[in-house]
Amino acid sequence: MSAGRLAEELLRELEADEDARRRLARLLAPEFMGDRELRLSMLNALYREAATRGDLRELGEQLSAQLGRLEERVARLEGKIDGLVKWVVGLLATMWATLVAALVAALLG
Numbered sequence: 001m002s003a004g005r006l007a008e009e010l011l012r013e014l015e016a017d018e019d020a021r022r023r024l025a026r027l028l029a030p031e032f033m034g035d036r037e038l039r040l041s042m043l044n045a046l047y048r049e050a051a052t053r054g055d056l057r058e059l060g061e062q063l064s065a066q067l068g069r070l071e072e073r074v075a076r077l078e079g080k081i082d083g084l085v086k087w088v089v090g091l092l093a094t095m096w097a098t099l100v101a102a103l104v105a106a107l108l109g
Contacts, residue, residue, distance in 0.1 A: 032038045
C-alpha cells in the first residue's frame with residue numbers, strides 16, 4: 001500500500017472515530033507545545049478566527065440599528081392600542097348613555 005493511500009485510509013478512520021481523533025490530539029499536543037513554529041501556526045489559525053474590535057463594533061452598530069427599528073415598531077403598536085382603548089371607552093360611554101336615556105324615558109314616560 002502506498003503512503004498516499006495509507007494516509008487517506010488513516011484520515012477516513014479518524015473522521016469516523018471521534019475517540020481516535022481525541023487520542024491522537026492528546027499524543028500530538030506536547031509536540032505542538034514544544035515546537036515554536038507549530039505554536040505560532042496554531043496561534044495564527046486561532047487569531048484568524050477571532051473577532052476583532054472592528055467586528056464587534058460593526059455588530060454593535062447592527063444591533064443598535066435593529067433595536068431602533070424595534071423601538072419604532074413598538075411605539076407604533078402602542079399608538080394603535082391607545083387608539084383602540086379610546087374607541088372602546090367611547091363605545092362603552094355611548095352605550096351607557098343610551099341605556100340611561102332609555103331607562104329615564106321609560107321611568108318618566
